[in-house]
Amino acid sequence: MNRISVHVDGTTYEDEVEPRLLLVHYLRDRLGLTATSSGCDTGNCGACTVDLDGASVKSCSVLAVQADGGEVTTVQGLARDGEWHPLQRSFHEHHALQCGYCTPGMIMAARDLLRHNPEPGPEEVRRALKGNLCRCTGYQNIVKAVLAAAAGQKAPAEPATRGDEACT
Ligand code: FES
Ligand code: FES
Missing domain, CATH: 1.10.150.120 ([2Fe-2S]-binding domain)
Structure with a gap:
């Protein structure tokens, strides 16, 4: 297991994760941020797209451990004060x-x-x-x-x- 610290949609999370855990599964299954979809898990559909440190990434193509120390924005983090993006x-x-x-x-x-x-x-x-x-x-x-x-x-x-x- 690897210890990671990731800032997601304004909150910092510290977790122990398996090195093979995909970022999309970390977001959905561990953090409960299920608005980010998981479609193909092979980098083809784009449903899992999030922002990682200012770059758009397919979160099924990134390991959770690669996001260690990083800042992730999901679609759930876009609204401000109850107002949609x-x-x-x-x-x-x-x-x-x-x-x-x-x-x-x-x-x-x-x-x-x-x-x-x-x-x-x-x-x-x-x-x-x-x-x-x-x-x-x-x-x-x-x-x-x-x-x-x-x-x-x-x-x-x-x-x-x-x-x-x-x-x-
Ligand atoms: S789930 Fe299809 S590209 Fe990530
Ligand atoms: S896949 Fe149904 S709205 Fe795009």
Whole structure:
């Protein structure tokens, strides 16, 4: 067992973990932060995306011991004073989710994009989210939601569309 200390969503946790424990399982099973999804555990779907020390990572591709001493932000750490993060609000307003399984990872990947590129175009959004799979939405409304959040304004209300352009 290895002793680790990790700061997650504003709280420091000290734990003994097996060296093989994946960060996604540490977050979900040990810390109870189950909003971060675990989809494939092979680095393919992006559902487990979190921020580790300022970089977007797939938490199934990182060992918990690698996060020792680090700072992790999950989708659960984005809201402030009961207010959703602009991306959370925009996903809600633009019907950018259906089952919601991919949503935590999508939002975390989009957050990473907007930190590095605050004014992306649609193709840049698609490129940035290409490592995040969604089996429900067709991606159209996800792209709209990210663009609207980037614009910092509410886009005109539109009916949810089941688009056919994938960003993969
Ligand atoms: S669960 Fe991590 S990429 Fe799918
Ligand atoms: S909303 Fe269901 S997988 Fe994306």
